[in-house]
Amino acid sequence: MSLPDLTIRPRRLRRSETLRRLVRETTLSVNDLVYPLFVDETIETPVPVPSMPGVRRIPLADVGSACREVAELGIPAVILFGIPARKDAIGSSGWDDQGVVQQAIRAAKQACPELLVIADTCFCEYTDHGHCGVLDGEHVHNDATLANLQREAVSYARAGVDMVAPSGMMDGMIAAIRGALDEHGFTDLPIMSYAVKYASAYFGPFRDAADSAPAFGDRASYQMDPANRREAMKEALLDVEEGADILMVKPGLAYMDIIREVKDATELPMAVYNVSGEYAMIKAAAERGWIDERRVVLETMTAFKRAGADIIITYHALDIARWLQD
Numbered sequence: 110m111s112l113p114d115l116t117i118r119p120r121r122l123r124r125s126e127t128l129r130r131l132v133r134e135t136t137l138s139v140n141d142l143v144y145p146l147f148v149d150e151t152i153e154t155p156v157p158v159p160s161m162p163g164v165r166r167i168p169l170a171d172v173g174s175a176c177r178e179v180a181e182l183g184i185p186a187v188i189l190f191g192i193p194a195r196k197d198a199i200g201s202s203g204w205d206d207q208g209v210v211q212q213a214i215r216a217a218k219q220a221c222p223e224l225l226v227i228a229d230t231c232f233c234e235y236t237d238h239g240h241c242g243v244l245d246g247e248h249v250h251n252d253a254t255l256a257n258l259q260r261e262a263v264s265y266a267r268a269g270v271d272m273v274a275p276s277g278m279m280d281g282m283i284a285a286i287r288g289a290l291d292e293h294g295f296t297d298l299p300i301m302s303y304a305v306k307y308a309s310a311y312f313g314p315f316r317d318a319a320d321s322a323p324a325f326g327d328r329a330s331y332q333m334d335p336a337n338r339r340e341a342m343k344e345a346l347l348d349v350e351e352g353a354d355i356l357m358v359k360p361g362l363a364y365m366d367i368i369r370e371v372k373d374a375t376e377l378p379m380a381v382y383n384v385s386g387e388y389a390m391i392k393a394a395a396e397r398g399w400i401d402e403r404r405v406v407l408e409t410m411t412a413f414k415r416a417g418a419d420i421i422i423t424y425h426a427l428d429i430a431r432w433l434q435d
């Protein structure tokens with residue numbers, strides 16, 4: 110039996126680690142990472158999140174030290190989520206200048222001026238019903254929620270935030286927030302839009318961490334249907350028009366195709382949110398010894414970069430930063 114003519118042999122470039130290093134197409138850097146922080150106004154000491162091993166809610170008093178740890182590892186940014194002492198029907202603690210996130214922003218900037226502080230901008234943590242805005246019957250009222258998002262974003266800006274990240278999937282939220290920030294003189298404050306956010310079961314553990322599960326129903330009337338691809342492009346392009354500075358796709362792993370398509374269709378930096386359920390799955394398998402955590406995490410992050418992400422929001426950020434050092 111004769112062998113085929115093998116003029117082209119892709120294995121030639123895989124023969125040594127040095128050669129593989131030379132031809133590697135994608136690299137992961139600590140510069141790509143954003144670490145989420147859950148700040149709880151009602152606690153004095155950190156409280157572990159059971160479904161997210163290694164993740165804790167921290168009290169306001171610990172925000173400074175937590176930020177210093179992140180900055181010392183070379184991670185450029187944190188994204189803040191707040192658990193307030195008081196919730197009401199409209200989520201008014203979200204735009205209280207003395208609210209938990211506003212206090213956390215000031216503490217973070219004081220402890221670590223060079224660390225970028227991003228604030229998740231939504232209402233599910235602040236409403237007593239857990240939905241991402243003002244209710245009109247069982248529905249979230251889009252335009253009434255926009256007015257509150259404007260107040261919330263301006264309040265975060267006054268507290269000194271470096272970027273706001275609206276996550277509620279309200280129509281027109283980017284234009285509304287951009288207008289309000291500009292009107293108040295915050296023309297240079299960037300907006301990272303949760304542009305393409307799916308109604309995902311992968312958010313489960315986060316809702317324990319942030320105490321933000323909807324009291325009734327689900328978020329399918331504002332977050333996207335996981336079956337839709339063309340609608341993702343519509344959402345992304347709308348946010349570009351409305352003035353978003355960075356676009357996000359969320360969750361990550363089940364939506365790699367969407368990351369790639371949005372990346373190819375726009376010029377903005379692209380972020381991906383490697384969400385709580387994705388984190389929990391890796392942690393659970395690693396705890397059982399079924400996978401090699403470090404290798405699986407680094408492979409996953411590299412895959413986000415390969416798919417087109419420039420920025421990765423991940424609960425693994427501290428571990429990754431340490432692994433990249435050695």
Ligand code: PBG
Pocket residue numbers: 229231233241276277311312313314315316321328383384385386
């Ligand atoms: C708030 C918000 C959520 C997440 C980020 N911002 C939860 C949700 O929409 O229910 C999810 C993050 C994660 O799962 O890690 N709107």
Ligand code: ZN
Pocket residue numbers: 231232233234240241276277
């Ligand atoms: Zn929300």
